[in-house]
Amino acid sequence: MNTKYKASISVCPSSFTCKLNCHLGYRTDSNGCLLCECQSCPPMEQCNKNCPSGYLKDLFGCNICECSDQCPPFSCGLLCPADVGFAKSADDCPLCQCATAKSKPTEYTTSCQSDVHCPPGFRCLNDARNVPMCQA
Secondary structure, three states, X not given: OOOOOOXXXXXXOOOOOOOOOOOOOEEEOOOOOEEEEEOOOOOOOOOOOOOOOOEEEOOOOOEEEEEOOOOOOOOOOOOOOOOOOEEEOOOOOEEEEEOOOOOOXXXXXXXXXXXXXXXXXXXXXXXXXXXXXXXX
């Protein structure tokens, strides 16, 4: 019985000393030996999510492919009227532009009781905007 054993020789130094404190660990070279360089966050190239408010972060502060529901910090030099404020994005985060002023609904002074006379068989009703109308 002839069994061949393959001896593996390590090319890495037997001891590793490095003064860097790397929360993600150390980088390695092409042989798999530790380098005194910190590992960086993994790239987000495979993530196809569009996150206007940014990504969630893992325990090490690296982005993960999940959208954050918090608005990013807001800073804007624009002054908007107090009764209007800033416009908001689809995610309900403030945008650096003034919101459009909401027009006040037209107030109708005509009411069913006083000014509107409906034909026989119809009665006067005020709709949701207080507009009088005759309805069967």
